[in-house]
Amino acid sequence: MADFDQELDASGLNCPLPILRAKKALAALSAGQVLHIIATDPGSVKDFEAFAKQTGNELVESREEGGKFHFLMKKN
């Protein structure tokens, strides 16, 4: 997994909390920094794609590992 600047564990949280927590965490980062999000909500896979598309933040990586979903989101 590539480098990241901050980690957000949204395991156990359901829609729309992973997105809202990620938005908050991204607000605290500076442009170009990367947030690593961990989630268990299967809906978050499509939701983070949609979030990136609409906010302009870049979804660098999206993968499943050990029943959890990992996302790398680069702040724009």
Add this chain to the structure above:
Amino acid sequence: MSEKKLAIIATKGSLDWAYPPFILASTAAALGYEVEIFCTFYGLQLLRKNMDLKVTSLGNPGMPMPMPMPVLLQALPGMQSMMTMMMKQKMKSKGVASLEELRELCIEAEVRLVACQMTVDLFDFNTSDFIDGIEYGGAATFFEFAGESDITLFV
């Protein structure tokens, strides 16, 4: 990116139906939308200091039940409280946010909450029944925002 706008009319005051307006509003705000929720009739419950909303299976044959139960039994005293308790427990176990949490997130994200003045008066509510920081207005107030919105929803 130009700011999009979402206008929601919230008309329902039950635990389950309070979710869609708050979920959509908080998510839209996170996506950069400017959002307004216009609360009218039973939707005013969403603005009360103490929400304490209930859920009922009465008149709602689509509600999944843990066991089949005749409608007359569902109407017995205490059943509504029990169903509300069970629903809240289920939501908690599935990681669904509480309404209080979602409302707080909406307020943090500067979602505009508007109480319909006519129904506030109709139900003899006082401004002290509602949380601080909300606005009061009528249909024209709604259209002022809705008229320039990209999306309008009636819940």
